[in-house]
Amino acid sequence: MSKVRTVGWFExxxxxxxxxxxxxxxxxxxxxxxxxxxxxxxxxxxxxKPSKLTWVCLLAALGxxxxxxxxxxxxxxxxWPLNVGGKPFVSAPAFIPVTFEAAxxxxxxxxxxxFFVRSKLxxxxxxxxxxxxxxxxxxxELLAEPEQARHFLxxxxxxxxxxxx
Amino acid sequence: MTSAGKTAKTQxxxxxxxxxxxxxxxxxxxxxxxxxxxxxxxxxFFFVTLAAGGLVLLALNTVAKAxxxxxxxxxxxxxxxxxxxxxxxILLTLVNLLSGSGSIYEWARPGxxxxxxxxxxxxxxxxxxxLNTPFYITRMxxxxxxxxxxxxxxxxxSLAQDKDNLLERTHQSxxxxxxxxxxxxxxFSMASFDWIMGLExxxxxxxxxxxxxxxxxxxxxxxxVLTCILLSKAGLLPxxxxxxxxxxxxxxxxxxxxxxxxxxxxxxxxxxxxxxxxTIYFVRRWHGGWQPIFYLNFALNWVLPFFLLLPRPLxxxxxxxxxxxxxxxxxxWVDIYLMVTPYxxxxxxxxxxxVSALLGFVGLFVFCLQRKFRKVPLISKNDPYLQxxxxxx
Numbered sequence: 001m002s003k004v005r006t007v008g009w010f011e012x013x014x015x016x017x018x019x020x021x022x023x024x025x026x027x028x029x030x031x032x033x034x035x036x037x038x039x040x041x042x043x044x045x046x047x048x049k050p051s052k053l054t055w056v057c058l059l060a061a062l063g064x065x066x067x068x069x070x071x072x073x074x075x076x077x078x079x080w081p082l083n084v085g086g087k088p089f090v091s092a093p094a095f096i097p098v099t100f101e102a103a104x105x106x107x108x109x110x111x112x113x114x115f116f117v118r119s120k121l122x123x124x125x126x127x128x129x130x131x132x133x134x135x136x137x138x139x140x141e142l143l144a145e146p147e148q149a150r151h152f153l154x155x156x157x158x159x160x161x162x163x164x165x
Numbered sequence: 166m167t168s169a170g171k172t173a174k175t176q177x178x179x180x181x182x183x184x185x186x187x188x189x190x191x192x193x194x195x196x197x198x199x200x201x202x203x204x205x206x207x208x209x210f211f212f213v214t215l216a217a218g219g220l221v222l223l224a225l226n227t228v229a230k231a232x233x234x235x236x237x238x239x240x241x242x243x244x245x246x247x248x249x250x251x252x253x254x255i256l257l258t259l260v261n262l263l264s265g266s267g268s269i270y271e272w273a274r275p276g277x278x279x280x281x282x283x284x285x286x287x288x289x290x291x292x293x294x295x296l297n298t299p300f301y302i303t304r305m306x307x308x309x310x311x312x313x314x315x316x317x318x319x320x321x322x323s324l325a326q327d328k329d330n331l332l333e334r335t336h337q338s339x340x341x342x343x344x345x346x347x348x349x350x351x352x353f354s355m356a357s358f359d360w361i362m363g364l365e366x367x368x369x370x371x372x373x374x375x376x377x378x379x380x381x382x383x384x385x386x387x388x389x390v391l392t393c394i395l396l397s398k399a400g401l402l403p404x405x406x407x408x409x410x411x412x413x414x415x416x417x418x419x420x421x422x423x424x425x426x427x428x429x430x431x432x433x434x435x436x437x438x439x440x441x442x443x444t445i446y447f448v449r450r451w452h453g454g455w456q457p458i459f460y461l462n463f464a465l466n467w468v469l470p471f472f473l474l475l476p477r478p479l480x481x482x483x484x485x486x487x488x489x490x491x492x493x494x495x496x497x498w499v500d501i502y503l504m505v506t507p508y509x510x511x512x513x514x515x516x517x518x519x520v521s522a523l524l525g526f527v528g529l530f531v532f533c534l535q536r537k538f539r540k541v542p543l544i545s546k547n548d549p550y551l552q553x554x555x556x557x558x
Binding site for chain 2: 040041050054058085087093094096097
């Protein structure tokens with residue numbers, strides 16, 4: 001029998017944590033978990049790997065900071081040497097604040113954009129969310145044989161179980 | 166070996182270190198007052214800021230109504246309970262202040278404030294309304310008395326809750342903590358102006374107090390994470406788990422960066438403005454014999470902890486975090502040493518006096534801290550947030 005995606009809705013935070021753990025133990029594939037707020041311990045229960053977004057953040061910070069520092073170095077010491085208050089042309093302390101700001105700005109913007117790209121979010125995109133998961137219910141989405149998934153979810157205490165396309 | 170046996174052994178070693186080190190330091194203070202008292206001030210200030218740091222972190226978390234820290238609350242309190250000893254050490258620096266020409270504070274030396282003396286210093290005399298012994302002692306006593314008042318109060322509330330299980334104790338703690346934080350920000354700024362910046366009284370920096378608060382925060386977090394890791398290794402704090410290490414490591418990372426931010430604030434404005442009466446502070450430290458220490462300070466307090474604590478898995482490794490915490494503590498000593506010493510010494514006089522002062526004060530600190538921990542249960546069992554801390558994820 002082919003595998004389908006089945007969603008079970010739960011009413012308690014503890015239930016969704018236990019169900020997620022049990023699903024992975026039982027060899028069912030957990031597609032995703034939807035909760036109205038961030039549930040602590042869910043990342044471990046789902047077996048999520050550490051996010052790669054932090055690498056984007058680090059590289060963007062180094063790139064933004066390094067790029068800005070080089071730009072200032074080039075403009076005020078090489079292209080058109082500027083004498084400011086008799087200080088050396090290459091005055092690193094004076095460049096630090098802008099370097100810092102550029103690093104923070106590019107790290108923040110690049111992280112957000114990388115997140116949008118990775119989760120395929122863009123303006124105008126229409127997504128129909130699962131019912132009540134932004135309100136008061138916790139949903140577990142499994143990819144498994146429908147009968148097995150239905151039994152498993154009901155045994156874990158799901159109040160509604162539904163197959164989704 | 167049982168944990169009681171281990172404790173007794175540590176106590177012995179600490180006492181031995183304290184005896185040897187402080188003995189050496191006393192000899193130094195008698196034979197080489199300037200050198201000896203400089204080191205005494207460095208270590209006494211380090212001691213009192215660590216003790217006050219415990220109270221500051223406790224108050225910060227209490228005011229924020231945080232729950233994560235409750236399993237280490239008694240460690241914060243143990244640090245805060247060292248305040249009487251810290252206050253005593255700071256009071257002992259008065260012996261040097263009042264000793265006249267041997268004083269490490271130039272403004273307190275005889276003749277400096279006297280028009281007819283060859284030592285007369287006009288700029289210092291302009292500040293005589295603030296820099297005079299009676300007012301200085303009054304300020305010191307007021308600051309220390311206030312800190313002690315708040316630390317006794319908060320400790321009593323916490324211990325009382327162990328007995329009577331009243332929620333009202335927590336509410337009272339929040340009110341006292343709020344008062345303490347406001348009072349401490351003002352009195353500690355003043356204290357660092359008086360005790361440390363006063364050594365170089367021609368010079369001034371308005372961010373100096375804030376800079377010292379940043380150092381206090383990073384070194385206190387370092388000391389507390391180190392203490393907690395050692396306690397849990399000895400089996401005395403089984404509730405202390407990896408998520409707590411992780412949270413403390415994040416705080417350490419953040420406060421080290423905060424320190425670097427303020428370090429740069431102070432440096433940048435003085436370097437950019439380039440006014441002689443301000444730059445002299447950095448000329449003394451950035452050039453000549455002090456230069457390696459100047460760079461070492463920045464490396465130990467920010468560059469190393471920042472990059473060492475970036476990866477997440479490493480922040481969850483207790484042994485590794487303990488090593489970084491040790492680096493930061495060493496960095497804090499270097500930082501204070503670099504603030505205190507250069508005015509009276511044109512190059513770092515590092516030698517046996519520094520070694521014995523550090524040895525003695527580390528021994529004294531560990532000895533006193535361990536006594537505080539043995540007095541009370543290490544978990545405040547009736548704290549309403551305890552469950553949250555036990556389940557910390």
